[in-house]
Amino acid sequence: MTKSVILVSGGLDSAVTAAMAVASGPSAFLHVNYAQRTEARELMAFNDIADYYKVGKRLVVDISHLKEIGGSALTDERIEVPEGDLSRREIPVTYVPFRNAHLLSAAVSWAEVLGAKEVYIGAVEEDSSGYPDCRKDFFTAFGEAVTLGTRPGAGISIMTPLIDMRKSEIVRKGVELKAPLHLTWSCYRDPELACARCDSCLLRLRGFEGAGVKDPIPYRTPYRTTSNP
């Protein structure tokens, strides 16, 4: 019996989401490769986190056609991942068009076959880069499509436990639940030493700083987390 399918990218948010979900019952871990720049490092983090939680049921799904479709700095090498700017209002070039719908579709198909009732995704709306497919309203609408588009009685819910949390709260929650934050990877640009400059690093560092916790992963030095308040 599998209670939940958890989307685990290998980043901070998915590790904390996994910590919350595995506490509630047997889980299956799903990782999606969309040919993003740092996929090899993220896949390593996925397996490390799954090992940490002794999860046997793992699936890695390849949707690298998102690279062919392009339109994002994460999948198109010709578009540079910019220095982060968390004060920016427009949607950043790292947005991968409608990506989360692909992730959720894979998780829901697997959940339906496994008989799992919950699909977890570590999306964050407030303290985020502002991707449209990270909005709470998107997940609500998608959940309605799941109810209507799966077998009667499948009863699969989309769970977004972090959606309203600040990054600092996520870090504190992770520490509280003993999530393996040291095994996670968030940087958009560098697979060995996190750059501390892209949006993803800035959001992560600001979260650790706000929580008063030292981030255990290696960064290029020096870095300043307060350069983009």
Place this chain on the structure above:
Amino acid sequence: MTKSVILVSGGLDSAVTAAMAVASGPSAFLHVNYAQRTEARELMAFNDIADYYKVGKRLVVDISHLKEIGGSALTDERIEVPEGDLSRREIPVTYVPFRNAHLLSAAVSWAEVLGAKEVYIGAVEEDSSGYPDCRKDFFTAFGEAVTLGTRPGAGISIMTPLIDMRKSEIVRKGVELKAPLHLTWSCYRDPELACARCDSCLLRLRGFEGAGVKDPIPYRTPYRTTSNP
């Protein structure tokens, strides 16, 4: 400028949908390989139909993890595709869990990058096998998720022009629009001579019979279309 992305499986319904969509503006054709039994034949039909309409913008997407996820006779060779029975009420074993969400996600991502405003899918609710992800309500809910999960102003609509049509009406519409019905393939089981026995063949044959039109593709003989009224 691309006006629409059309999901073209290579079957009757998608060919008629394509005939309707290409008439309204420049289109891009998208085919999805989910490792179904007759994919090679369907891909050939896709390219034949795209050639017929002189469509240059084509994309073939591989989501063969649906085979790994399994749970359907179309993707799991251990589950036999049964003799059709259109009087059946339960969801048939050929249902591929939540498949249409994967198809739509790929089409929407591509549409967002191309700037296309319409995504066409040839789904049919009434005169169909009863798959939950072919229901009109599913497409309405998914369309809401598309509006919320893409860039503000992307303005992408999900178009299901066949959703309320009977198969015989679809055949008539195809003939009226000179859709290349002779290039299509619908059989779930056989890539060379359509079996005339699976649900997909039975629905197709009933449609041609109802329209009073001879189906131009080759079948194994003899067959009786009225065995399952």
